[in-house]
Amino acid sequence: MEERVLEFVKGLRGRGVPVSTAESIDALGAVAEVGLEDPEAFRASLKAALVKTRRDGAVFDELFPLYFYGLEGCGEVASPDEELLARLEEELRAMAAQNGHNPLLMLLLAGRGGEFESFIRAAAGAVGTSQLTTRMQVGMYTRRIFDSFDWERMDEDFRELQSRLRESGWSEEELAELERIYQANREALRRQVRRYVEREQARNVDRLPNSERMDRLMQRPLSTLDEQELQQMRRAVDILARKLRNKLSLREKRMRRDKLDVKATLRRNMRHGGVPFHLVLRTRRLEKVELMVLCDVSSSVARVSQFMLQFVYTLQDCLAKVRSFVFVDELGEVTSFFHEEEIERGVRRALTEAGIAYHARSDFGYVFRQFCERYLQDVGYRTYILIIGDARNNYNDPCAWALEKMRDRSKGIIWLNPETKPFWDTGDSVMSEYAPYCREVRVCRTLRDLEDTVSSII
Template sequence: MQEHIVQFVQLLRQAGLRVSTAEIVDALVAVERAGLSDKGVFRAALKATLVKRPEEFGDFDTLFDLYFSAFDAPVESLTPVADLGETAEVLSQVLSEADGAFSASFRKLLLEGLPAFSALLLETGRRVGLAGMRYPLQARHFGRKMRREFGMDLWQDQTDHLLKLLEARGVPASDLAGLEREIGERIRLLSEMIQNHADRQARALHRADRSRDMRDELLQKGFGALTAHEIQAMRRVVQELAKKIRDEAALRERRARKGRLDIKRTLRKSLAYGGLPLEAVLKKRKRSKGRIVVLCDVSQSVWNASRFMLHLLYSLQDQFSKVRSFVFVDQLGEVTACFERYEVNTAVDKALREAGIPYHRYTDYGSVFREFCERHIEAVNRRTTFIVIGDGRNNFFLPGEEYLERIRARARRVIWLNPEGRGFWKVGDSMMHRYAKHCDEVRECRNLEQLMAFVNDLARSTSARGWA
């Protein structure tokens, strides 16, 4: 059963669920203590140890039902379809006396019936490599492999031989005909069980692959094209990606604390040992976390991009010394306090709807930059990365470039993320070609994949580093 649980975990991972090695060990211990007699308890043990978030319960339940379906095959398909009657005693004697003439699986079919094969489906599937199925159309191929593994291709010859032995024992022709029908029906039902099992495994693999493909599609889908349902699904993806970035940052931090080899000092130290470098001298890295100030356009065209940028920044705020966030349309509203009071999802919703600014007006970047310089310019210093998220469409108001240049003069870097394609940056009321002159970096950021690439680079670069 351990191997089956590990294969099931692989399906969960394919579907996008994060399962660690430690959690697999916990699941194995829980199953060992809970036992396999009660499928409900077995399911609960796996769910409690492998699933972290309530929104993942649906994927878990679906994949569990598909993968472990062999444990709950319909009773009517597992019990004999007819009573063997008085022939049963003679049949047992013949099978016992002619032991070498019949395979173990054929004897099991006759003496124990289909229930004995239900428990063998998972193990037989493992032996034929069912978990290696890549396409649903391969289900029939693997069904044939499982039937050959049971030796079913020899059962017809063994049936004919058995009937001849029983006829020699004086079993009436009517009983022989009934037994032949019974064996044929059991073989047919077992073939259906095997193929159904292979089909369910194919559906489980297909669903896991489809979940992964849907995740990839969401990463590459434009922010402006996302539906309300997809935005909800993206929240989980954002949390997973943010955790991945934090883990990578923690690994870099551990490596940085070790320092790197100082060759000059090591060589000088080696003089005390006759020139042998027996003692290494390391350079220690001095680190100070950078600061972030972000201005998010929350007009309809940029709303989704701003939502996910805020979500990512505050999921990763431990990577920065300070994060201050502002939203705007034609006026500026600071929403930093929302993230100090509420959980990140609630904070993002409040920041985008309750910032105390008129959301229904036309976007005016010039007015916003002027207001920032008048009220919040002290938030920017040489350790600050200043980020603007917006399409640069100013509705033909004054662009206010001089205020953006004033911010740039104080900041470490000014970065602009634009959810529109570069081909539209000089079209209509777009001022991006003018704002770009006052930025250190301008990025096209139309989907979550591009946004994640930026945030990952940001987490790597905002720390000021030096060697001593």
């Protein structure tokens, strides 16, 4: 258990929870004092020793089940009644004396699901789970571990047991009940194997260095993330945006430092024979850009738009002005949501409360016409227009002339498309009609793509 506690401490540190050596020793002492009889007391003692803030408490609650909870609660197991179980165990002992013992078969028929974990751990050790790092591998490893139990032999042993029981006078109803228990607990074991593999995958990810974990997240397509990975991605976006903001602030400080203007200094000091008694410094003017973000929030693109809004508003101090819009078949401005709320809450409102039909069919042409009618006068020479969408226009009029007017008024249009280039101009996509009016058209499927785009604008 000490080894498991130390692994847990290492996992907490990997997720940014500060745990000192003294606190680790306190945790080991608390565990030794409390013991394992009362799971809640065990958990509370560890939390008291290791957690200092509310944020750390949330990480503790997320990781604790990965390191300490057993698998008994992963699915209901079927069990025979006491009389049937006693008769079954007697027959199994007689069969083991003749043909050898099959302990897993006995657990399956007796319904002792709490003891499955030892078999699962042994099978996982033989298969090896050290390379299990992504959710997409969970199904493959589950199948490998489950198949390693040699179900062909297990079924043969069960059929032999049924024959012995039939000869011993068991009724067909009792044999049918035993068959039902065997099949039900076999499926329960499969569910527990999958839960074990999911736990190991999460633990393996937590063992990765922060830099490697961040790099993996940066390369994952946003459309493939599950709910747990979405939470990790939101934290990653915040960390990444803050790092970029700090880098930009440092660059601005360097740029604000006045530099010596050699020619002007020489001219001013001609009366002193060229001796530079009076220095002339050149002041560099810093001009921040304005940004208008148009986000397609139809189901195929909403996730990319969600993270772009979070990214942009975390960096808004580095921009002169940010205005944001969402659209499907009509345009809605959501800039005020981010003035009134925290960024995460503002993003949620933008995806649900913009006053547009979120489940309509996309119409880029009408949206661009709306933008020209309502907001084109607000676009200036410092304004970048950032459009996130797949350009699938449902065979409506693309109104490319409207995008041309937007280009002529702005510093440039940058279009981010979550589809890869082979899919552009297939079906109802009109990407080639919009591309000539864009300063850049990029594929944007990962967090790395978002970072590169925002960095290039700023």
